[in-house]
Amino acid sequence: MRGLLRRCGRLCRGLYARIALVYLTSLLLLSVATAWIAISQFNQLTRELQQRMEIDLARNLAQVMQPALWQGAESDAARDMARHILSINPSLSLYVLDENGRVIADYADSACGLGQRVDPSPLETLLGDEPMLPVLVTAPCGDEPGIFSVAPIRHGEERRPGYLYADLDNAGQASMFAMLRTSSITRTLVAAGLMALLISGVFGLVWFALLTRRFSRLTTAVQRFADGDYGQRIATPRDDELGRLARAFNDMAGTIEAQLQAMRETDRQRRELIANLSHDFRTPLTSLRGYAEQLLATVTVEEQGRRRMLTAILDNADRLTRLAQQLSTLARLDADDRPLQREPFSLAELAHDIVGKFQHQAGEAGIALTVACDPSLPRVDADLGLIDRLLSNLIDNALRATPAGGRVRLDAEALPEGVRLAVTDNGVGIAAEELPLVTQRFYRTRASLARGDGSGLGLSIVREICERHGVAWKLVSSPGEGTEVSVTLPRA
Ligand SMILES: Nc1ncnc2c1ncn2[C@@H]1O[C@H](COP(=O)(O)OP(=O)(O)OP(=O)(O)O)[C@@H](O)[C@H]1O
Ligand SMILES: [Mg+2]
Known part of the structure; x- marks a missing residue:
């Protein structure tokens, strides 16, 4: 499960995921923008059609109402006539405006438009020659500009000029949304749009996957090459x-x-x-x-x-x-x-052999070389030839770094994890700043350079033998007091 999550996380951070995310987001934004433009244009078109169809409505109503209006816009005759018209078309709102656009008669029951003002210039535009439709104006009881029909009238005994204003927007909007909801064309268009969206989404994702697959193959190959393949x-x-x-x-x-x-x-x-x-x-x-x-x-x-x-x-x-x-x-x-030639052998025997080999050199240098190994020590599993070299190098180093009268000791003790060997001397020691350097090939300490002996390879060989055996080793030294090098070998 965790592996799956990790793979998923890697994929999401990958190039494909990013491209897919950007593509899908832009596709979605583009679809929303297209839908928004289509709906608003459709809205505009229906308004235009409706206004074009009903442009003469106010003129026709004005002809019918004109005799009643001469008695005054608020006269009973005008109201009766208006009520009769509204009973035939209840979604219509009818107003009489004075020449400045102020509502002087609102024939709806709420009479919310009374005293309000309608901008007369769009009214004049609609009344002009070949107006560009739709012409919009905010109706007396409305908040936003909508379509209307208007006709010039004369009202009252003074025959004052004014307008008969019919608000078409309420009826028009309601019918437009109803049409959108119930029209089979709308449904087909929406279904086609969704299908196109789905197809372009899937097509895009597959195409990007193919493109990035080659890219990720390249990345994998470069990565494997960098890892050594x-x-x-x-x-x-x-x-x-x-x-x-x-x-x-x-x-x-x-x-x-x-x-x-x-x-x-x-x-x-x-x-x-x-x-x-x-x-x-x-x-x-x-x-x-x-x-x-x-x-x-x-x-x-x-x-x-x-x-x-x-x-x-x-x-x-x-x-x-x-x-x-x-x-x-x-x-x-x-x-x-x-490979290492591992074999079980007795460290005690090897230690005695090597110390025996160095006794003559130690005797000539006036150094007491001793070995402290219990013969019952468990056998170890290691490459005998290499461990022989390791011990010889350590004893050789100790003898050369110890002045006459000093002592060099080789100890071996059994531990739960193996057998620990230690070569200890009380010679010149190694300065702290030289300790990290002595295992480098060809590095020789200042004391050794002064003596003019050695080639600087012994301890680097010791380190590599330990590394090849996979065992730890330790070098502890203090100048003037002596040095101890220890290593723990695995039991056979
Ligand atoms: N026990 C020790 N006491 C003081 N100095 C030491 C001791 N062991 C090693 N050194 C110093 O550390 C340096 C590195 O030792 P290393 O055994 O690698 O080289 P070497 O003894 O100079 O040459 P080689 O062992 O190849 O003959 C040498 O200069 C050596 O004198
Ligand atoms: Mg050496």
């Missing part, structure tokens, strides 16, 4: 703007994919080169080291100069061997396609 292409049969855009995207995607492949290939070749070089370095280095050691064994105590040179050769061979080893591990870690 570099094989994304768009089928583009048409030759319009969207088609050209899609073709441009396809060309661009093709170029980027080709460049990426070339880059991957170069990267693979570089990794292979490093792996091969670091491997190939080891054999001549081992042989070089062997010969140098043999030579050193033959050098007498007096030959100090030769001894120094051979020791320097051995030191440099050691550095190169270590560098080759680090590079070979890095090349292996960089090759994402090579």
Whole structure:
């Protein structure tokens, strides 16, 4: 349900929803405006027709009423005559106006128009030659301009000029609305209008859907490409703007994919080169080291100069061997396609082996290297070769950062979530500002640069081994006091 709502929300925010909303709103506004114009024009037309048909009504009535009007507009004879006429057509309103348009006789029962004034100029317009119909004026009892019929009369014994005014609007309006309601033409027109509205609405929505579907296909392809699916292409049969855009995207995607492949290939070749070089370095280095050691064994105590040179050769061979080893591990870690070779093994055994390997180096440097591992520790599940490198790097770092007389300890303890390993030293430590940098490749601390050892790869290898195993590790250090690096490996 929530997914449906989310999709609905995405759709409503989408281009199609916006276009559809704007289109439907304009269609609705246009329909309302058209209906309004049609109704008002129809109204005007019916008024015109009605006024045209009944333009002579007042003249005819005036002829009938004229003898009675000579006795006065308010005379009994005039009233009787008017009553008789109104009884035949009750929706009619009849007034006698003086020459200024003032009502001097209202023959309706309410007599609401008496004393009111009607603008005489529209009356004169209607009485003129070929008036433009409809001519409107506000009737004595009315609020808005309406149609009428008017005729000049003479009233009273003085034969004063005036008008006989017949209000046609009430009767006309009523009959117009009745006609609108009951006319089959109106019904057909309304039905046709609604049908046209529906058809254009559906047609427009379908057309916009087709248009935006191509657009959203393009957006999806670009999005997928941005997410790393570099094989994304768009089928583009048409030759319009969207088609050209899609073709441009396809060309661009093709170029980027080709460049990426070339880059991957170069990267693979570089990794292979490093792996091969670091491997190939080891054999001549081992042989070089062997010969140098043999030579050193033959050098007498007096030959100090030769001894120094051979020791320097051995030191440099050691550095190169270590560098080759680090590079070979890095090349292996960089090759994402090579999976970890996980296996269950005893950390206690590994810890003792590695500490044993470093005992000679520690003894020469005057450092106490100890291991505190319970042999009954649970076995862990990890890549033995990589964990060996991780521990060797940590102990190597600790030994080189610790002055003579110091101590380096390797502890392992069982925790509910795995086995925690920690390498602790009381050496020079790492300055706080350098802590975030030491795991970068080739970064060496100021202390290390002063000593002139290391290549700055060890801790970056430690970090990558932990990342590949998906385990957390922690480096705590305070300058002058020492460093502790710990990592927790999962139980087998
Ligand atoms: N326990 C430690 N105490 C003090 N400094 C350390 C410690 N461990 C690492 N460092 C310093 O952190 C920096 C990064 O260490 P890293 O192991 O990555 O490189 P390295 O030891 O210089 O070279 P490599 O390990 O590749 O031979 C080095 O300058 C190193 O001296
Ligand atoms: Mg190191």
